[in-house]
Amino acid sequence: MKSIPFVVLLFLNCYCFCQLASPSPYGEYDVFIDEEFNDNIYHKITFGSELTSYKCITPEVDISYYYGINS
Secondary structure, eight states: OTHHHHHHHHHHHHHHHSOEEOOEEEEEEEEEEEOSSTTEEEEEEEEEEEOOEETTBOOEEEEEEEEEEEO
16 A cells, blocks of 8 residues: 555656646748859748657647749
8 A cells, every 4th residue: 555655656756847848839930042043032931839848859740831932
């Protein structure tokens, strides 16, 4: 019977003090300029979310949209 509270405290300690983080959304906007061939400009828009974070492991989901302009 004494092992059950020990296990509960062990998991509670691990859950409360681990380096877990809540989901965080992000957005990104990038511009790529190619001056060597016809002065093309490319734009990239990204929206996504980091699902969770445990120490240095962070799975994420994002949607990117690329479009270009010929000048």
